[in-house]
Amino acid sequence: MKDRTKFPRVLVVTQDRRPAMPCSPARARQLLASGQARILRRLPFVIALTNRVDVETQALRLKMDPGASETGLVLTAAKNDGEHVIWGANLRHRSNQIRRGLYKRRLCRNNRRRRKTRFRPQRCLRQRKGKLSPSLRSALDRTWTWVQRLRRWSPVTGVSVEVVRIDLQRMQDPDVQGCDYQRGPLVGVRLRDHLLHKHDRQCAYCSEKRRGRLEIDHISPVARGGTDRLNNLVIACEPCNRSKGAKSTTEIGHPHIQAGKSLRHATATNIMCVHLLRRLECLDLEVEVGNGAETHTNRGLQGYRKDHWIDAACVGRSGRKVWLELRMPVWHITSFRRHLRRVHLSDAYGFPRQNGRVSQVHGFRTGDVVVAVVRRGKHRGIHLGRIALRASGWFQIGSAAVPWKCCRVVQRNDGYGYALQNLPYHPKVDARNQSTRPSHQRKLMGLRGAERPQTHSEMALPVSDPAISGS
Numbered sequence: 498m499k500d501r502t503k504f505p506r507v508l509v510v511t512q513d514r515r516p517a518m519p520c521s522p523a524r525a526r527q528l529l530a531s532g533q534a535r536i537l538r539r540l541p542f543v544i545a546l547t548n549r550v551d552v553e554t555q556a557l558r559l560k561m562d563p564g565a566s567e568t569g570l571v572l573t574a575a576k577n578d579g580e581h582v583i584w585g586a587n588l589r590h591r592s593n594q595i596r597r598g599l600y601k602r603r604l605c606r607n608n609r610r611r612r613k614t615r616f617r618p619q620r621c622l623r624q625r626k627g628k629l630s631p632s633l634r635s636a637l638d639r640t641w642t643w644v645q646r647l648r649r650w651s652p653v654t655g656v657s658v659e660v661v662r663i664d665l666q667r668m669q670d671p672d673v674q675g676c677d678y679q680r681g682p683l684v685g686v687r688l689r690d691h692l693l694h695k696h697d698r699q700c701a702y703c704s705e706k707r708r709g710r711l712e713i714d715h716i717s718p719v720a721r722g723g724t725d726r727l728n729n730l731v732i733a734c735e736p737c738n739r740s741k742g743a744k745s746t747t748e749i750g751h752p753h754i755q756a757g758k759s760l761r762h763a764t765a766t767n768i769m770c771v772h773l774l775r776r777l778e779c780l781d782l783e784v785e786v787g788n789g790a791e792t793h794t795n796r797g798l799q800g801y802r803k804d805h806w807i808d809a810a811c812v813g814r815s816g817r818k819v820w821l822e823l824r825m826p827v828w829h830i831t832s833f834r835r836h837l838r839r840v841h842l843s844d845a846y847g848f849p850r851q852n853g854r855v856s857q858v859h860g861f862r863t864g865d866v867v868v869a870v871v872r873r874g875k876h877r878g879i880h881l882g883r884i885a886l887r888a889s890g891w892f893q894i895g896s897a898a899v900p901w902k903c904c905r906v907v908q909r910n911d912g913y914g915y916a917l918q919n920l921p922y923h924p925k926v927d928a929r930n931q932s933t934r935p936s937h938q939r940k941l942m943g944l945r946g947a948e949r950p951q952t953h954s955e956m957a958l959p960v961s962d963p964a965i966s967g968s
């Protein structure tokens with residue numbers, strides 16, 4: 498039997514933009530060639546029928562594994578022998594960039610206050626209760642965007658979501674129970690006494706008892722985002738503490754002393770799942786809720802590797818029998834910022850930088866996906882990818898600089914970067930079964946031998962397109 502799941506289905510909408518059943522890439526090529534469909538969107542690939550309004554659809558299920566840094570999304574079709582995965586994506590969020598950006602802004606503002614230049618009054622009411630943190634809100638909103646998009650492009654009638662409730666206290670102490678949850682590890686003990694007892698009144702770094710005053714030291718320095726959590730604190734003598742400064746324990750030659758596992762991701766995932774579920778329940782969809790253990794069991798029993806989209810496929814009861822092709826390329830969607838909303842650009846010292854931003858050059862914006870055919874010069878060849886804008890009119894695609902006259906827009910910036918890959922995002926997860934051969938990669942990108950992009954590009958087209966493959 499012909500294996501139909503090796504390539505993801507192409508999403509289809511009708512002439513009046515209602516979702517139709519996704520079709521195979523071969524069928525999409527036929528429809529496009531015969532003029533019965535036209536390309537609605539290239540990234541991800543969606544076609545619109547040109548002559549059909551009413552089409553028959555089957556029910557599809559959207560399955561999600563939400564996370565604070567990455568969310569897995571798949572579309573499955575139910576058949577007699579179980580659910581078949583027909584489309585998949587890993588959506589990478591901007592949580593860390595947002596966190597870093599806010600941290601940098603805070604440093605600039607604190608610095609400004611201290612210098613007494615461009616005085617800036619303290620904003621006391623910055624923390625508003627009940628609101629999500631900016632990084633989490635971004636992850637949630639971007640997941641929501643994709644729920645809405647996929648509902649627009651495919652006949653989704655049900656949704657499965659993994660809602661994990663990670664027990665943060667049990668993560669630290671597996672034996673915790675009853676009222677210990679309220680008490681915490683420091684009940685009735687002073688922090689300093691607890692640490693002194695734990696380290697036997699010795700410096701954690703030099704093990705000397707009498708080299709000066711014993712102090713509390715942060716394993717991961719506060720200057721690098723370390724927190725005051727108990728498992729990030731040790732006892733150190735004054736000379737060791739001074740010499741450590743803002744270095745990590747690895748840098749000072751004590752790699753065995755490491756801060757305990759951060760609970761940031763677990764907390765973020767906990768909050769996000771609940772908020773996402775709340776929003777999904779307002780939709781006119783059948784909602785299936787799965788838990789983390791169930792997903793893990795389902796994936797293990799079926800022998801699938803760990804990946805976000807595979808986790809999403811294994812969510813809930815409907816994840817017990819899932820058919821998926823491990824080599825199926827899935828969309829790797831990376832969130833990018835759409836605008837720079839900073840009023841003043843600042844230099845390394847927090848002073849305003851004079852030269853302003855350029856938002857548009859010759860009709861192009863940063864993040865537009867273009868195909869550039871460069872005929873001369875160092876970077877001659879075909880380049881495909883997101884551009885970084887330069888006022889000079891020479892845009893950056895990866896490491897190549899291409900003139901604006903050679904560029905043609907494939908898709909306008911919509912805040913995401915796209916790549917259709919069968920490679921896991923984290924190569925360490927499972928690098929064995931993956932093909933990195935250039936020929937295979939070219940095939941995945943729907944490009945022919947000599948016409949492949951010359952640079953490392955962030956995107957690919959699933960169906961050969963006259964503009965790019967020249968066919």
Ligand SMILES: [Zn+2]
Binds near residue numbers: 701703704733734735
């Ligand atoms: Zn010491």
